[in-house]
Amino acid sequence: MNVIQVDRLVKRYGSFTAVDGVSFDVRPGEVFGFLGPNGAGKTTTISVLCTLLRPTEGRAIVNGFDVAHQSDEVRRSIGLIFQDPSLDIQLTAQENLDFHAFIYDLPARESRARQEELLRMVELWERRNDRVRTFSGGMKRRLEIARGLLHRPRVLFLDEPTLGLDPQTRRHIWQYILGLREKEGITLFLTTHYMDEAEYCDRIAIIDHGKIVALDTPARLKAGVGGDIITLRTTDNERAAAELQARFGLEAARQDGMVRLEVPRGDEFIPRLVQDLTSQIVAINMSRPTLDDVFLKLTGRAIREEEGSAKDTMRLGARMWGGRR
Amino acid sequence: MKRRWRADLRGVYIIWYRDVLRFWRDRPRIVAALAQPALFLFIFGSGLSASIGGAARGSFGGDYVRFLFPGVVTMAVLFTSIFSAMSIVWDREFGFLKEVLVAPVSRSAVAIGKALGGSTQAVLQGSVVLLMAPLVGVTLTPLLLVEVIPLMFLLAFALTSLGIAIASRMKSMEGFQVVMNFLMMPMFFLSGALFPLQGIPAWLQVLTRLDPASYGVDPIRRVMLAASGLPDEFARGIELLGRPLAMAEEIGILAVFAALMLGLAVRSFAAQE
Ligand SMILES: Nc1ncnc2c1ncn2[C@@H]1O[C@H](COP(=O)(O)OP(=O)(O)OP(=O)(O)O)[C@@H](O)[C@H]1O
Ligand SMILES: [Mg+2]
Numbered sequence: 134m135n136v137i138q139v140d141r142l143v144k145r146y147g148s149f150t151a152v153d154g155v156s157f158d159v160r161p162g163e164v165f166g167f168l169g170p171n172g173a174g175k176t177t178t179i180s181v182l183c184t185l186l187r188p189t190e191g192r193a194i195v196n197g198f199d200v201a202h203q204s205d206e207v208r209r210s211i212g213l214i215f216q217d218p219s220l221d222i223q224l225t226a227q228e229n230l231d232f233h234a235f236i237y238d239l240p241a242r243e244s245r246a247r248q249e250e251l252l253r254m255v256e257l258w259e260r261r262n263d264r265v266r267t268f269s270g271g272m273k274r275r276l277e278i279a280r281g282l283l284h285r286p287r288v289l290f291l292d293e294p295t296l297g298l299d300p301q302t303r304r305h306i307w308q309y310i311l312g313l314r315e316k317e318g319i320t321l322f323l324t325t326h327y328m329d330e331a332e333y334c335d336r337i338a339i340i341d342h343g344k345i346v347a348l349d350t351p352a353r354l355k356a357g358v359g360g361d362i363i364t365l366r367t368t369d370n371e372r373a374a375a376e377l378q379a380r381f382g383l384e385a386a387r388q389d390g391m392v393r394l395e396v397p398r399g400d401e402f403i404p405r406l407v408q409d410l411t412s413q414i415v416a417i418n419m420s421r422p423t424l425d426d427v428f429l430k431l432t433g434r435a436i437r438e439e440e441g442s443a444k445d446t447m448r449l450g451a452r453m454w455g456g457r458r
Numbered sequence: 459m460k461r462r463w464r465a466d467l468r469g470v471y472i473i474w475y476r477d478v479l480r481f482w483r484d485r486p487r488i489v490a491a492l493a494q495p496a497l498f499l500f501i502f503g504s505g506l507s508a509s510i511g512g513a514a515r516g517s518f519g520g521d522y523v524r525f526l527f528p529g530v531v532t533m534a535v536l537f538t539s540i541f542s543a544m545s546i547v548w549d550r551e552f553g554f555l556k557e558v559l560v561a562p563v564s565r566s567a568v569a570i571g572k573a574l575g576g577s578t579q580a581v582l583q584g585s586v587v588l589l590m591a592p593l594v595g596v597t598l599t600p601l602l603l604v605e606v607i608p609l610m611f612l613l614a615f616a617l618t619s620l621g622i623a624i625a626s627r628m629k630s631m632e633g634f635q636v637v638m639n640f641l642m643m644p645m646f647f648l649s650g651a652l653f654p655l656q657g658i659p660a661w662l663q664v665l666t667r668l669d670p671a672s673y674g675v676d677p678i679r680r681v682m683l684a685a686s687g688l689p690d691e692f693a694r695g696i697e698l699l700g701r702p703l704a705m706a707e708e709i710g711i712l713a714v715f716a717a718l719m720l721g722l723a724v725r726s727f728a729a730q731e
Contacts, residue, residue, distance in 0.1 A: 183560055184560070185556070185559060185560055205462065205465075205562045208560060208561065208562040209562045213560055215553065215556055215557075217553050217556075218552070218553045219553035219554055219556045219557045220553070220554065220557075221476070221480075221549075221554045221557075222552070223480055223483060223484075224476070224479070224480070228479070232472055232476060232557075233557070233561075235468060235471075235472045236468065236469055236472050236558075236561045236562075236563060237561065237562065238464075238465060238468060238562075280557075
């Protein structure tokens with residue numbers, strides 16, 4: 134049986150539709166990713182699956198329980214790492230975990246052992262008696278991950294688990310996350326807008342404006358783009374694009390002062406291109422398709438847009454400074 | 459069903475415990491919060507007492523400070539109650555509220571735990587103020603404490619619940635100033651903490667009778683004045699419908715108000731998304 138089953142889920146805020154009829158299943162033991170730009174509806178979907186928001190329409194089943202009618206059962210069976218910080222910074226790391234263990238009804242003995250195991254895993258065991266106020270952003274995040282796992286959930290939801298963290302910490306956190314699947318056999322549902330992170334997922338749903346526009350393994354999604362991507366800069370891009378169309382029968386897109394085209398075997402095509410193109414080439418670049426290209430192809434936009442980053446900077450600020458009351 | 463009950467009881471307990479723990483952690487604040495009652499008692503109280511002493515010796519008997527003391531204790535209870543309820547807004551802003559809301563306990567349990575936690579904080583703070591009693595010539599006897607602490611708790615519980623009902627609807631700390639100016643201050647001034655509720659203009663009488671805190675101040679003052687052996691002419695009961703209320707009646711009114719507020723708090727807290 135699938136761990137998560139979502140059927141034509143809709144969530145409206147007033148008249149605004151944030152999640153617009155999404156359907157998908159998550160299989161046991163899978164790392165399932167939601168990839169989408171700011172405001173796509175990722176957090177809203179997670180909130181509905183975790184019973185923090187009621188669905189407006191449609192149905193969602195988590196671990197066999199209906200999120201609309203069996204919220205207690207759903208809650209007991211899931212762990213959640215929120216996008217925004219959610220620790221009590223006046224308490225110590227251990228007190229935060231104690232609170233969680235108690236409210237999830239974990240026997241005291243088991244809780245002790247489990248806390249030690251998890252705190253060691255996220256390398257915070259030595260800091261367990263320090264107040265969370267004194268922790269860095271990455272340390273707080275790691276503590277949240279430990280907390281989310283404390284009651285041995287069958288599914289762990291991670292909403293942008295590495296947002297605003299430095300590359301080294303991000304790698305670290307991904308180590309824990311991927312290690313979890315091995316050690317605990319847990320199913321992971323995560324959201325991200327980092328392309329490189331989406332690559333870690335077994336399957337990805339690409340979501341935009343509340344709708345799933347594609348759902349598949351990263352490899353297959355990228356294969357769908359249609360091959361390698363070549364971008365070139367020439368002295369006259371317009372003329373070059375026309376020539377590519379006429380001579381090679383290729384659809385070339387002009388973008389940011391570059392000409393962009395897709396070919397099945399880029400490595401073999403480049404020598405021909407250099408030889409035969411009469412337009413003068415200034416620079417040439419080839420890349421294997423990334424999920425960025427997939428998103429661009431599906432929506433006609435790059436995933437990171439200007440407005441989004443301002444919001445993330447604010448979020449990052451909340452994570453860093455939220456500590457100081 | 460049984461499991462749910464048990465989960466909810468645990469929820470009430472841990473929410474209460476966190477509030478008490480945080481209060482205890484912040485001991486410097488407990489001491490700092492003594493400043494305001496002390497200012498009222500020693501500066502405002504002594505000053506006013508001196509200036510009205512001549513004219514009104516018969517009525518206050520020069521004991522305005524002793525009259526004021528229960529009022530100042532109540533003030534600490536009132537302010538701490540409302541402040542602690544406002545911590546919900548903090549928790550929302552700093553995210554911890556989500557951890558609570560997604561836990562497998564009912565919203566009612568969380569609201570009740572919060573009401574109990576806030577009341578406990580307020581009673582602790584009130585008790586610290588109570589320790590100033592010897593300075594104003596009130597003797598603290600075990601009997602007095604046994605009487606006063608439950609009264610403080612009832613008042614605190616009613617006010618914390620009211621605070622939770624409001625805080626559940628507040629999205630940011632910006633509304634706090636409004637609560638302060640339009641709820642806490644009027645409640646304090648109208649409660650009889652600072653002046654007797656007899657012989658005041660009719661419009662003011664009406665307002666003071668509508669203030670739930672009045673029904674908390676008067677019983678507390680009654681037991682305190684009785685314990686210090688003072689004439690209790692200024693704690694003879696709030697007059698309502700032409701006769702002074704018995705202490706039990708005042709407590710009854712406060713209890714009914716507390717129950718209503720708890721109901722309201724649970725409802726508003728459960729309604730938030
Ligand atoms: N409480 C709310 N009331 C009204 N609109 C909301 C509310 N929460 C979210 N929205 C809107 O719903 C849309 C989806 O928001 P959501 O937070 O789910 O996006 P997201 O994909 O998580 O974005 P991000 O990458 O920025 O976290 C956004 O347009 C947002 O403005
Ligand atoms: Mg989000």
